Amino acid sequence: MRYLIVSLLFFACTATDPATVSSPTTDSPGGPRYSLGQWSFHRALFDGEMDNFDFVATAGEMDFDGVELVNQFFADRATDAAFLDSLRAAADDAGVALTMLLIDGAGNLGDPDAAARDSAVARHLEWVAAAERLGIRDLRINAHGAGTYEAVLDAATDGVGKLARAARESGVRILIENHGGWSSNGTWLSTLLQRLEPEAVGAVADFDNWCYQRDNGQLWGGKCTARYDRYKGMQELMPYAGGVSVKAFNFTADGAETVMDFRTLFDAIRASGYDGYLGIEYEGDSLPAREGVEKTRALAERSWPRNTVVTPTARERIDSTLRGFVSAGDIAGVSALVFEKGDEAYFGAFGQSDREADIPMQRNTIVQIYSMTKPITGVALMQLYEQDKFELDDPLADHLPEFRDVRVYVSGGGSAGTMQTRATSRPILVRDITRHTAGFYTGGDPDGLQQAFVAADLRSYENTLTTMGEKLGQLPLRSDPGTEWHYGPSVDVQALLVERLSGQAFDAYLREHIFTPLGMNDTRYVVPEADRDRFSAAYRRDADGTLTQLPSAEAHEFNLRQWPLTPGGFGLTSTLDDYMTFARMLLNGGSLDGVRILQPETVRLMRTNQLSDEVTERLWLPSKGQVGFGIDFAVRQRPPATAAENPGKVGEFFWDGAASTLFWVDPANELAAVLFVQLFPFDQIGLHHDFRRAIYGPFVPLPEAAR
Known part of the structure; x- marks a missing residue:
């Protein structure tokens, strides 16, 4: 069980530099020029x-x-x-x-x-x-x-x-x-x-x-x-x-x-x-x-005009959809929050955060957000980008010497010393760790690299970020930098880079530069004793539909005490309102309620696709829809082609977490949505699809001639 949880922490979600312009334009009586x-x-x-x-x-x-x-x-x-x-x-x-x-x-x-x-x-x-x-x-x-x-x-x-x-x-x-x-x-x-x-x-x-x-x-x-x-x-x-x-x-x-x-x-x-x-x-x-x-x-x-998305009819659809998943026994509890054009457009909570203890899912329920930690890490890194601490095309080793001598796996097995490797075609760039193209091994074939990866024990909570980086830098890459999209430890390396460039411990940096300024007081690695009655249980749904609560000591192990590891790719807990605060900051071009976290052009850079068409190996990313990938976000590039594809709007950026949590920002409609649930394996019940469909309404395909 512990191995399962730790694996999910590191590989959450694996189931499935532009010119300056202003922040999103709102409708005005005169319209555009x-x-x-x-x-x-x-x-x-x-x-x-x-x-x-x-x-x-x-x-x-x-x-x-x-x-x-x-x-x-x-x-x-x-x-x-x-x-x-x-x-x-x-x-x-x-x-x-x-x-x-x-x-x-x-x-x-x-x-x-x-x-x-x-x-x-x-x-x-x-x-x-x-x-x-x-x-x-x-x-x-x-x-x-x-x-x-x-x-x-x-x-x-x-x-x-x-x-x-x-x-x-x-x-x-x-x-x-x-x-x-x-x-x-x-x-x-x-x-x-x-x-x-x-x-x-x-x-x-x-x-x-x-x-x-x-x-x-x-x-x-x-x-x-x-x-x-x-x-x-x-x-x-x-x-x-x-x-x-x-x-x-x-x-x-x-x-x-x-x-x-x-x-x-x-x-x-x-x-x-x-x-x-x-x-x-x-x-x-x-x-x-x-x-x-x-x-x-x-x-x-x-x-040009954008009609209201979350209408009374849409709110009824969302209620019915989320309540239906609970009633069917597919999930124990779920909550959702949507803001549109600066105002709260929807909130709903259904079922129980802890079914066995009969604790209802509530607005202030604390959940493990797993890989929804990654966009927060990306924001932290890009704050330092704005301070000219690095350029995206800097070799990563210029800032993290641990990665100066990385090589690419060819053959062999057992340990790093007995494997055949070759030189990389180019160095890992900082840009690569922001878009998962560094070439890091992420599990699976080849067997020899798998053995070395397990022996390195990168997943240990006892590692500091520095220790993790040193171990990762000694492992061969699975592919040349920039050639393949493979989800993995890149964002943990971003966290290490934040520590190295800022001179602060990563968790302290997040508190000082993101959480405290935005008032995200419930977003943290460790849930204190006083707040654990709000901490949602986690559930596993088996193939036969049986929903089983995971033992709290194992499911919550990472968040019940302070570990040496403060990863950038997983580990944070949050509440609906806290994460919506983060999402609204992004929607608003990097600021909220007078607090500026990033400049608008930096947010736009983060939500601009960074993957060229030459990067054809993209693991399971295409399962998210017709998307590219920016800096720690997927970016929707084309409208859904079929009713089965996840609904969404062109220009939307989003990410999700291993326990089936989800958020997205839809700048075209000035809308942000957050969905909280604690369900493993990652959304195999179509929850994300149906929640999105409830918000946006029935699928309307493009006319055939316009596709």
Whole structure:
């Protein structure tokens, strides 16, 4: 039994650097600001039926707040000061702001030839000067170039980086659009943006333009042979977005777009906290341009607001769902708390925290949160990141020398000294321990490594974090760093890193810098004697449905006394209100009730996917839904494809615990939810799925054409 509990502590849940933007936007009577994309009228402009001044005047007549100019319509006027001044004056007269200048035809900033790249930078700088004269802050560029994924990525990092550094002196920000070639691959472009984060390069997230390979080998024109998922792509780009292209082509009878689900795309926008202009662009050919623009904006205006999620009907569903699990004997007791738009939207507690002692489940019941400790550890680590104590791409050994000589397992067994190993392909980075890609062994095959792992006794409560780190650093890795997602001791290493960088014991650090400031007085490793009457019992549900209470001395062993080990990956206990305080702090961009724990941009970094598509081995992470992984959170990248998949919203971030606890933060709807139960094995009864479904309502699949 003790081995079972200790295993669950370490491997809970195994059953199953962006540009700055503001915190999540709330609905206001005026809604967002809309700008009009000049490309919407490209036919009239190319045909000579409209000129640039007519376009600006039209935008004013249509009551747009701004316009996005395209240099193709005045390609020879980059240095024509009189023209540029007149165009700026025309915008003033029309009452619209010049919000962005889109640049095409100025050379490839990702060209494999360095001289050609430098030439493209020089040509783009002419347009930087034009943008400065027009009073435009944002310049949209393309990251095009011929070559392989990595080759163009390296070349674009150089070319765009040079341009951004020069443009910054003029007060102009460089934005890259998903606009053909590798730039239409969301992983590729988000990787480029991450590399260019020091240069403050952002993105223009376009609803369309997700084809990154065509049969003619060109950017445009040929049949698409490789298309990136638009919903995942938008979720990946929005943390970096300085602009959004709300694009439509064709409409259904009720005004929806025929191949894009605007509601889901707007979930990604709302979740990111984006508060810039929404650029309206109509590219269809079935309607006159002006009518198409109006219908696109009408659809955007309909898609922006967020209706109340936890309605009276939803509260009845939640009550019925949770009560039903108790009545069926699947769980002894359960409680849940939901906040929406800053207010408590739901609380319910059903059944008993200790069935044998007839103690009801209550709001102040203390539970073991197991791996829901991990996000708290991540917040502690990222506080030190904000203090410039480390960079995510620092080699871990720069701060923890215990990991300087790690090697990768090849063959053999028994002990570390008799195994065959090889050098790692690269060092473990700090980033790796925040996303479970360090390569640490987590159990199972191969047998030889398993024997060494057991002999090291990493799981002993008598280990300090330093002792645990020393032992782990002597074990071979199961894979090269950065290549596989394997859940394991990475977050315990984060706790060690917090100790080493802060000079404080980890539990003391948590109390001083997170728990006490937030008033989380019931969140701790050791439950004092006076509070143990509130400590929930733990239960095991057997395959036949029998629910058995685990002996308290074993189930609660870690939390009844102070052990040398203060792990980052498990071990804390908490109450509903305490953990909701933590969740609301995250939802609010790092602060709550005047107390700031993290900066908004740091929270956004934590909830931004850090796994590239090249990390294909992800253990059981896909069982959580269509998710990526940020810094100690899973991140939902796409809406559920089936009714069986766990419900949730794009942009949501979440985690759970071995005793089937769960929390999530849904920024799009300004909602946070916490579910407490003490059930082993990890949720095999569909509790999480049904609780989520009770909150969000019946499954509504994406229209087939929009998937």
